[in-house]
Amino acid sequence: xxxxxxLLVTLVCVVANAAADQQVTGGYHExxxxxADRDSWKNSYVPIAGWEVRDEGSVDPGWLELWGISTSxxxxxxxxxxxxxxxxxxxxxxxxxxxxxxxxxxxxxTGGLFDFNMRVADMAAARQALMNAGWAAPSEPVQFSFxxxxxxxxxxxxxxxxxxxxxxxxQPPLEGWPHMKKFSRAFNATMIVADIKDARRFWREGxxxxxxxxxxxxxxxxxxxxxxxxxxxxxxxxxxxxxxxPDGKNEGSIELLAYEGATGADFSARTxxxxxxxxxxxxxxxxxxAVRERIATLGYPVSGIARGxxxxxVGPVDVFVATAPGGTQIEIYETVSN
Numbered sequence: 001x002x003x004x005x006x007l008l009v010t011l012v013c014v015v016a017n018a019a020a021d022q023q024v025t026g027g028y029h030e031x032x033x034x035x036a037d038r039d040s041w042k043n044s045y046v047p048i049a050g051w052e053v054r055d056e057g058s059v060d061p062g063w064l065e066l067w068g069i070s071t072s073x074x075x076x077x078x079x080x081x082x083x084x085x086x087x088x089x090x091x092x093x094x095x096x097x098x099x100x101x102x103x104x105x106x107x108x109x110t111g112g113l114f115d116f117n118m119r120v121a122d123m124a125a126a127r128q129a130l131m132n133a134g135w136a137a138p139s140e141p142v143q144f145s146f147x148x149x150x151x152x153x154x155x156x157x158x159x160x161x162x163x164x165x166x167x168x169x170x171q172p173p174l175e176g177w178p179h180m181k182k183f184s185r186a187f188n189a190t191m192i193v194a195d196i197k198d199a200r201r202f203w204r205e206g207x208x209x210x211x212x213x214x215x216x217x218x219x220x221x222x223x224x225x226x227x228x229x230x231x232x233x234x235x236x237x238x239x240x241x242x243x244x245x246p247d248g249k250n251e252g253s254i255e256l257l258a259y260e261g262a263t264g265a266d267f268s269a270r271t272x273x274x275x276x277x278x279x280x281x282x283x284x285x286x287x288x289x290a291v292r293e294r295i296a297t298l299g300y301p302v303s304g305i306a307r308g309x310x311x312x313x314v315g316p317v318d319v320f321v322a323t324a325p326g327g328t329q330i331e332i333y334e335t336v337s338n
Contacts, residue, residue, distance in 0.1 A: 025285055076089070109265040111327050135156035302321065
């Protein structure tokens, strides 16, 4: 009996250690935007955000094959100076630009990636600079409480139909962001989903993510709200929110948002390359084949694994694409030796 117990304990430890070695290891390293004009972002957004160009070049044919694209493309990577994650990678395909992923999208329209979050040092200055560059939002910046935090948030939409979520922390004082001069690195990305239970299943069971915040409620009172819900309906439309991350942090996390009491268009079939807009997220992992198998076993679409693709700033990677509920494209990669 004693030997059986020892054997069982050993097997449990082996399985646990194997699971620990086969996982998504952090929040998203970068997000991809398909653009009609990389120069517009470099000449407009980069100086507004106080970011810098990290790398540029031609997209390797292996990536184009993974995406199912037959034309050539160029890339530009930008980032917040001093940071090592939360980058944006712009992809510009040669030839005519694709259609928009979320054309004229409202906040209650489902499918794809809705926005990505950055902190700002000065909301008034960020708003003015972005509006001068042609960005617009469904509301003015709105101050509200979210969990233990008091923030101002604004959701402007601009180049290539991309929507930002710019956030200024009001209380408690923001700590641990020494490189934020104007805009911080990207640290969160939101998906509007029709079935939040299925979405949570993908991210929790398939990706191994843990909760950072769970919140379900309408507005406490009628009036302006960051999502652009009509003021008189804000207390009636329930928003169900989950923020998830491999370690339960708000750092490269994803945010699931579902509405109860408001419905709109569904853009989930428009998320494939070369459509324009906020296209996909890239996450690091170990034990890539096991991660892929786990997601596939749950019934979610996955591509084959592409081997040894060059990823600037990281090195050669093995990578596959998973399709999350709502059509969002997720690239999961593992670094490999040269």
